Amino acid sequence: MFRATAGVVGLLGALAMVPPASAEDNAQYSVLIISRERLEVATSCEIGVYLNDQLSGRVFQEQSTSFNLPPGPVDVRLRLLPGQAPGCGAGVEDQRSTRLVLHAGQINKYRIALGQNGLQLKRADLGY
Template sequence: MKWLAGVFAVLLCSTSALAQVAQGGTGQPGILMITRNDAYPGSGCDIGLVIQGRLAGTLMAGQSASFNLPPGEIAVSLTSSGPGACAAPMASAVSQSILLAPGEIKQYRIIGTEAGYRLAPIPLY
C-alpha cells in the first residue's frame, strides 16, 4: 500500500511538472515511460528525472513514471536526490537525447553502470 501511494505521488508530481516542461512542439504528444528497478546496488537514493532542464519527478527503487511530452527531441538527464550522501551529484549527469514522434510511446529503464546511471531503451509490453 505504501508503494502504491509512492507511485501515485510521483505521477501526481510528474503531471504538474509536465505542464511546465511540455513547451513547444506540435501535434499529438508522445509518451515517455521510465522505470527504475530495485535490484542494483545504490538503490537507496532517489533518482531525479530532469526533462528539458527541469526536474519532472523523482523515482525511488521499484517505481515508474510516464510523461506526456511534445513530439521532437527531448533532453533527459538523471540526478541523485535525497539527504546525506544521496545529495552528492551523480558520477554521470550527462543528458541523453530521446526523439519522440507524435503519438509514439517509448519506454526506458534506469540502469547502473560503472560510469553512473543512464537510461536504456526497453521494448514495450
C-alpha cells in the same frame, strides 16, 4: 426573472464557445515512461528525472514515472537526489544528458541502469 433568464442564456453562449475535448488530440503527444523496476541501481536514494534541465519527476526503487510530451527532441538527465536515506547527499556527478527524439503517438519506455559513466537510460520492452 429577466436576470435569471439572461444569466442562463449568457452561460449557454459561453459554453458554446469552448471547444469540446477530443481523444484525437492524444495522437499529437508522445508518452515517455522511465522505469526503475529492476534492481540494477543498488541504492535507496531517489533518482531525479530532468527533462531539458528541469526536474520533472522522482523515481524510487521499483517505481516508474511517465510523461506526455510533444513530439521532437528532449534531453533527459538522471541524478541521485539528496533525501532522507543516509549517503544520498549531493556530490560530483556526470552532467551529461541523453537526447531522445519523440514521435507523435509513440510510447517509449526506458529503464534506469548503472553504466560506466553513472546513471543511464536503456530501452525497455513495453510488456503488453
